[in-house]
Amino acid sequence: MRAIVVGAGIAGLATAWWLREAGWETTVLEQRTERGGAARTEAATAGTLPGGYVIDFFGPGYDAVERMGLLDRVRAHDLALEGVQYRTPRGRPTARMGGEALLRLSGDRLVSLLRGDLELVLRASLGPEADVRHGVGPVRVDPGGDGVSVELTDGTVERADLLVGADGTHSRVRALVFGPEEDYRRYLGAHTAAFLFEDPEVARALGRELHMLEAPGVQAGLYRLSEATGATFLCHLAPDGALPADPRARLRQVYSGMGWHLPRVLETCPPRPFYDAVEQITVPAWSRPRVVLVGDACHAVSLMAGQGASMAVAAAEVLGRELAATGPSAERIGAALARYEERVKPVIEAKQAAGRRTARWFVPASAARLLVRRQALRLSSTRLAARVMRPFLTGPDTAGRPRV
Ligand SMILES: Cc1cc2nc3c(=O)[nH]c(=O)nc-3n(C[C@H](O)[C@H](O)[C@H](O)COP(=O)(O)OP(=O)(O)OC[C@H]3O[C@@H](n4cnc5c(N)ncnc54)[C@H](O)[C@@H]3O)c2cc1C
Numbered sequence: 001m002r003a004i005v006v007g008a009g010i011a012g013l014a015t016a017w018w019l020r021e022a023g024w025e026t027t028v029l030e031q032r033t034e035r036g037g038a039a040r041t042e043a044a045t046a047g048t049l050p051g052g053y054v055i056d057f058f059g060p061g062y063d064a065v066e067r068m069g070l071l072d073r074v075r076a077h078d079l080a081l082e083g084v085q086y087r088t089p090r091g092r093p094t095a096r097m098g099g100e101a102l103l104r105l106s107g108d109r110l111v112s113l114l115r116g117d118l119e120l121v122l123r124a125s126l127g128p129e130a131d132v133r134h135g136v137g138p139v140r141v142d143p144g145g146d147g148v149s150v151e152l153t154d155g156t157v158e159r160a161d162l163l164v165g166a167d168g169t170h171s172r173v174r175a176l177v178f179g180p181e182e183d184y185r186r187y188l189g190a191h192t193a194a195f196l197f198e199d200p201e202v203a204r205a206l207g208r209e210l211h212m213l214e215a216p217g218v219q220a221g222l223y224r225l226s227e228a229t230g231a232t233f234l235c236h237l238a239p240d241g242a243l244p245a246d247p248r249a250r251l252r253q254v255y256s257g258m259g260w261h262l263p264r265v266l267e268t269c270p271p272r273p274f275y276d277a278v279e280q281i282t283v284p285a286w287s288r289p290r291v292v293l294v295g296d297a298c299h300a301v302s303l304m305a306g307q308g309a310s311m312a313v314a315a316a317e318v319l320g321r322e323l324a325a326t327g328p329s330a331e332r333i334g335a336a337l338a339r340y341e342e343r344v345k346p347v348i349e350a351k352q353a354a355g356r357r358t359a360r361w362f363v364p365a366s367a368a369r370l371l372v373r374r375q376a377l378r379l380s381s382t383r384l385a386a387r388v389m390r391p392f393l394t395g396p397d398t399a400g401r402p403r404v
Contacts, residue, residue, distance in 0.1 A: 315348075
């Protein structure tokens, strides 16, 4: 049986891995043109890589990569952060959350790494012979009784038993088959941005901590990646939601009141950094005949819930395992897709609800709220507080085995 997977991100590559394990032939289509490590490193240094931000990877996805035999390779990219240091806009330290507290919050199973590095590990796990095509995506989808035809941007037409839309929050597969993004997005009131920078002096000053400069409605995180490079993680409230035409100019304007190393880092911001609205995606039914969605395309939890990558890998495993036990008929594939959704959706709904609950604490809008959060963070270094806070931060079932 054959599947076309759209998106060589975390969900798409993990889905291809599980489908190949189950004996499916897979073709992965990726709109990005860069290939392999060298191009990735270049792009990362220029700050243009979409994966150029750090993710905390824990929970069900962490367990899933362990079952894939990839945990050591993923852990090899761990930035081994020693904690989060919160600071005033001018850089004065306020509260600190130690690395041990972070580990406890994740049930002692956490790795912090570049999103692109997780993709690299997943891509390598498919082997060089895997059919992964870059610079191409779908323009038309035609599901029929005995298969699905997909017309591609290069003018060719591919036919398969199943089309998997793993193409992220702004999924083209979803738009083509399920309808426009407006029907499925829930905006959480903030914009986020990230880019990588090269500056040995700043990198050295950052040490092994994430530094968060915070002011009402605005926060800017800085990490060190290596001796010479660092990463930013920016998030600010944006009530009207409209994305700016010039994201770099918007960032320089929104963060102009902040000091410490930030102005120098913002000087190096590329013209098109990663910049997007913080949103959740809720799709009432994740599949149509011969087409299914996985990852952010159908269940983005948003960075406020903090486990999108983890859930993408975990959901890919469930999808792959359900499809392993099926035959090529539309009915049997449809039944497997229904079981996949039935198993994963309740977990996603709980995490999305947790993300919405914590949204106003993620970027506090007022000085009073910032103060409350600071106190909570100070408390979080105790074992009891970590236990109490974990469900609010991560949803109900991130420790131990996944229930998906
Ligand atoms: C700033 C930030 C911080 C985050 N922090 C965390 C964190 O700490 N922990 C965590 O678990 N998650 C985190 N997330 C969420 C996580 O990054 C996503 O949930 C995860 O990347 C989703 O994976 P995905 O494969 O579904 O989608 P994506 O990663 O978006 O991948 C989709 C892929 O599809 C490709 N594509 C898109 N359209 C097409 C097309 N038309 N044709 C072909 N290919 C296409 C894209 O180029 C991309 O490669 C964070 C997100 C952001 C923005």
